[in-house]
Amino acid sequence: MNRPKLIIAAWLLLLVPTLLLGVGAWQLLKSESERFAQREIQTAAARLATVAGNIELAIAEVEDGLMQRLITFEDGDLPQLLGDWRQENPLVRNVFIWQPGSGLSYPDPEMPASDEEEIFIRRYLPLFSGELDWQQPVADRTVSPQPSAASTMSADSVLSERKELRQLASKALVSNETAAAPAAIGLPGQSGWLSWYADDQLHLIGWYQPANSIQRYGVELEMMALLSRLLGSINPGIDSNDSFALLDGGNRIFHQSGPFEITEKSAPSTSRSLSGLPHWRLNIYTGAADKTPESSFLLIGSLLTGSFVAAILLGGSLLLWQAVRNHRDARQKTSFVSNVSHELKTPLTTIRMYAELLGEGKIDSAQKQHSYLQTIIRESQRLTRLVNNVLDFSRLEQGQKTFNISNFELIELVEDILIRQSLRLDEAGLKLIKQLETGPLLVHSDRDAIEQILLNLIDNAIKYAADGGELIIDLKSDTEKIDLTLTDRGPGIPSVQHQKIFNKFHRLDSSLTSFQPGAGLGLSIARQLARGMGGDLTCMAAVPCGICFCLSLPTTREIS
Amino acid sequence: MKPMLKVLLSLLLLVLASPALASPLLNLNLALDRTVLPAGQSEKTIIKVLLDVPQITDSSLRPPVNLTLILDRSGSMTGHKLENAKEAAIAALHRLSERDLFSLVTYDHNVTTLVPPQSAANSKWIEARIRSISAGGNTALFGAVSQGTAEVRKHQNENYIQRMILLSDGLANVGPSSASDLGRLGAALLKEGISVTTIGIGTDFNEDLMTLLASRSDGNHYFVESSRDLSRIFAAELGDVLSIAASKIHIEIDCLPGVRPLRIIGREGTIRGNRVQLQMNQLYGGQQKYALIEVLIEPGQAGQNREIVRVNCRYENALTNKTEKTLRLASISFSQRQEEVQQSASRPVQKAVVENEMAAARDRALDLYNAGRKDEAVRELRQSSGKLKARSAALGFSDLAEEAQTLEEDAVEFAAPSIPSPRKKELRSESYKVRKQQKN
Known part of the structure; x- marks a missing residue:
């Protein structure tokens, strides 16, 4: 009794851990793929940092180099040296000499030597006129905070180390130079680089003021030449999936490099500002192609986990289903054996009782003796039918049933059976109404099988529908099939049971059936026999009450 | 100590003897629009500084060329344009000798070095690479020129003639796209001795950008309306490049006391105080280039002959890789007699002045027109025409005055509702050729 519960409990024991395992595995996969993506971004950031570092270093080197050259001019003929340079x-791009108060002395603001110089003077007018301070705002030159990643940090630290060394070296050089040149003073001069936005463009201007002078002279960087040289370092490499883009202060793409095209709307994986180029940014874009490994990893992983979970659950369910079926079959067989024993026992008891009465010789009346003998015969016939059913059932179950097919007249057979069963029907109080077609109706079928089907149906009618008072037998035929229907006026069968009654060992679980003996085999055998002959046996509710069984048999054209 | 002295002595001798041994390659000449000026008054006069380069007869003497071709392969080049460009590039490749270097950069939104610099003798492989080019994408012109420069620089210190040829049919839409930005790049390239020749195909390219890049780097500029003409243009360009005789030409014109420089006509240069400086990158054999400088001369007395300018020219002889220098002085006389002044007028100089002034006027007018100042453009052309006519007539050259009249016709064209794009490109390209004395 506890076995089904045990099975379900076992199934649950399987189901819950399996699902937990599946969910856990999927979570793990997801976090792994996120880690993948994270690492991708980190390495992209590291690559970006390397490229940006190279650019910054190049700019710093250019600035340092120019500044050192500027410092060497200190004692010479400045206009000549600067002009040649x-x-x-x-x-x-341009050179200048400036002094607080008196302003520009080279190039001459009154007589610029070329259009370029005229534009240069105009561009830096606020600076040269003394309106603006020459000191660079501090914020302009600081590097924006980095995405905190270990790999980026390491790449950065290498670069910053290089930069520091370089700065140290150039500082030493500067002080040496200045110390060596104006030996009397021994103080280094002031110098600086200034970023300047004019005409929607960035300009860089460097200046130097010797320690013993108030005169400043300097240089304007040729930005386009500098940038043109920097572009070479923005190169993702041949096999890379990354694209780089250098964006100017107005967020326009200045240069791009990589396997796919970038527009201003593209979203970068990581972005970095450049310390040498204020407001400019260097972006890295990891391509759509780059994302496939992670997503396919997740997809394949999920598919694998899913199929494992599905396989375990399917296997478990299959075992469970098998166990439940076995359990049901065992129960049915037990009840079948007891039912059959009971069925066999009832006629045997009757036969034995009447045989004993006759054997004692106490029954004198010939009429009574005849009656007793009739009962014995009837009960043994019943016994035969029962045994036939059981035999047929076992043959059908094993697939060993062979049909004895022959041509015969169906109406004749039906009439014959009805005549033989008329006595039983009368005893049960059932009035037989025949609606048989006239004329011969040849069929090509198994005579005994049809007889057994009809007997089973009539048995059922006698057992369960005797109260209805009538049994209608109807035979119709058309070109396709022959329909033989038996309709009673009994209590009928609920429509949900219409299919189940044909299942083996199935009995309507009601007071009605428990009152009547039976093994639950008759209808099952009848249907299997009908189907074995190429026909069918179906059941439907009759109007106004009762149940109607219909045996369909295929017509035999070649015979008819 | 003694051997050292010997070496020094021999070196000194060599230095002293070298100018005497070889006559300079370049022939520097000065011409004035009038050699005689009216006495007693300040006068403006124009000095034509002429550079004559002899034809190189022996082609084995010519310096090797480091040529980089920058080819636009953006979407707009699809079809005949690209096919013709490829054929022209291959034809150009075959004109180079094994001493020359060839490299090829292609660009759309991305820039690729398709052929790294290598000997042109490797033509089979290069040809296959050129034929493999296909079109698609945007136009990253600045990036392409930058990369082309990087390829040229790989052999910068090896006595090659450095030259890039940029071919484009569209607007630069990735990276810097203004004429001034590319012009600045061109100016920087000139200092490195790299000239960029620009070839604009069709009617969609930015002629201002292409001419300014060529002008600042002292290259040539060609406008090709149909890509069928590309082969001819490449041949002309190669003809120039393969006959380069001098490079890095610096001209310094020092105005002597009593003379003040006013302006340079046609070319770009600097005027600082009394010194005018001009720069050219490369001079082709058998070609004549000139610069026109207007100066103001203080009043002189009749019969006086005065030196007015001293011109220094410094250049690298491409055949010997040595720096050479030449020097010329120009002098002027004064006279009271009007007819003497009239007779001294030089037709070739005035012709050059008219042509260059007209070209400059057209360029200024185009700039104004493109800036939406149409009326000023028309006025500019009319004024220039008037001035040139008056001056030519005063010098007694009525045919040159007539030539200046064509500016009036241009003014009519500029006054029309719109100027077709090919016409603008033609005007720019023609002006360019006049101002730079480009042959083709």
Whole structure:
């Protein structure tokens, strides 16, 4: 009795851990793939930092180099030296000499030597006129905070180390130079780089003021030449999936490099500001192609986990279903054995009782003796039918049932059976109404099987529908099939049971059936026989009451 | 100590002897629009500084060339344009000798070095690479020129003639796209001795950008309306590049006392105090280049002959890789007689002045027109025409005055509701050729 519960409990024991395992595995996969993506971003940031570092270093080197050159001019003919320098050096756009109070002395603001110089003077007018301070606002030159990642940090630290060393070196150089040149003073001069936004463009201007002078002279960087040289370091490499983009202060793409096209709307994986180029940014974009490994990893992982979980659950359910079926079958077989024993015992008891009465010789009346003998015969016939059913059932179950097919007249067979059963029907109080077609109706079928089907149906009618008072037998035929229906006026069968009654060992679980003996085999055998002959046996509710069984048999064209 | 002295002595001798041994390659000449000026008054005069380069007869003497081709492969080049460009590039490749270097950079939104710098003798492989180019994408012109420069720089210190040829048919839409930005890049490249020749195909490119880049880097500029002409243009360009005789030419014009420089006509340069400086990157054999400088001369007495300017020219002889220098002085006389002044007028100088002034006027007018100041553009052309006519007539050259009249016709064109794009490109390209004395 506890066995089903045990099975369900076992199934639950399987189900719950399996589901937990599945969910856990999926979570693990998800976090792993997120870690993947995170690491991708981190390495992208590291690559970005390397490239940005190279750019910053290059700018710093250019600035340092120019500044050192500027410092060497200190004692010479400044206009001449600066002018020659401007003419030679591709990175020098303009040069100037300026003094607080008197303003520009080179180039001459009154007589600029070229259009370029005129524009230069106009561009820096607020600076040269003394309106603006020459000191750079501090915030402008600081590097924006980095995405905190271990790999980025390490790459950064290498670069910053290099930068520090370089700065140290150039500082030493500067002080050496200044100390060596104006030996009398021994003080280093002032210098600085200034970023300047004009005409929607960034300009860089460097200046130097010797320690013993109030005169400042300097250089304007040729930005386009500098940037043009920097572009070479923005190179993601041949096999890389990354694209880089250098964005100017107005957020316009200045340069891009990489396998796919970037527009201003593209979202970068990581972005970095550049210390040498205020307000400019360097972005890295990891491509759509790059995301596939992670997502496919998650997809394949999820699929695998899903199929494992499904396989375990399916296997478990299959075992459970098998166990439940076995349990049901065992129960049915037990009840079948007891039912059959009971069924066999009832006629045997009757036969034995009447046989004993006759054997004692106490019954004198010939009429009574005849009656007793009739009972014995009837009960043994019943016994035969029962045994036949059981035999047929076992044959059908094993698939060993062979049909003895022949041509015969169906109406004749039906009439014959009805005549033989008329006595039983009369005794049960059932009035037989025949609606048989006239004329011969040849069929190609198993005579005995049809007889057994009809007997089973009539048995059922006698057992359960005797109260109805009538049994209607109807035979119709068309070109396709022959329908033989038996309709009673009994209590009928609930429609939900219409299919189940054909299942083996099934009995309507009601007071009615428990009152009547039976093994639950008749209808099951009848249907299997009908189907074995190519026909069918179905059941439907009759109007106004009762139940109607319909045996369909295929017509035999070649015979008819 | 003694051997040291010997070496020094021999070196000194060599230095002293070298100018005497070889006559300078470049022929520097000065011409004035009038050699005689009216006495007793301040006068403006124009000095034509002429550079003549002899034809190089022996092609084995010519310096090797480091040529980088920058080819636009953006979407707009699809079809005939790209095919013709490829054929022209291959034809250009075959004109180079094994001493020359060839490299190829292609660009859309991305820039790729398709052929790294290598000997042009490797033509089979290079040809296959050129044929593999396909079109698509945007136009990253600045990036392309930058990368092309990087390729050229790989052999910068090896006595090659450095030259880039940029071919584009569209607007630069990735990275810097203004004419001034590319112009600044061109100016920086000139200092490195790299010239960029720009070839604009069709009617969609930015002619201002292309001419300014070429002008600042002292390259050539060509406007090709149909890509069928590309082969011809490449041949002309290669003809120039393969006959380069001098490079890094610096011209310094020092005005002597009593003379003040006013302006440079046609070319770009600087005027600082009494010194005018001009720069050219490369001079082709068999070609003549000139610069026109207007100066103001203080009043002189009749019969006086005065030196007015001293011109220094410094350049690298591309055949020998040595720096050479030449020097010329120009002098002027004064006279009371009007006819003497009239007779001294030089037709070739005035012709050059008219042509260059007209070209400059057209350029200024185009700038104004493009800035939406149409009326000022028309006025500019009319004023220039008037001035040139008056001056030519005063010098007695009525045919040059007539030539200046064509500016009036241009003014009519500028006054029309719109100027077709090919016409603008043609005007720019023609002006460019006049101002830079470009042959083709």
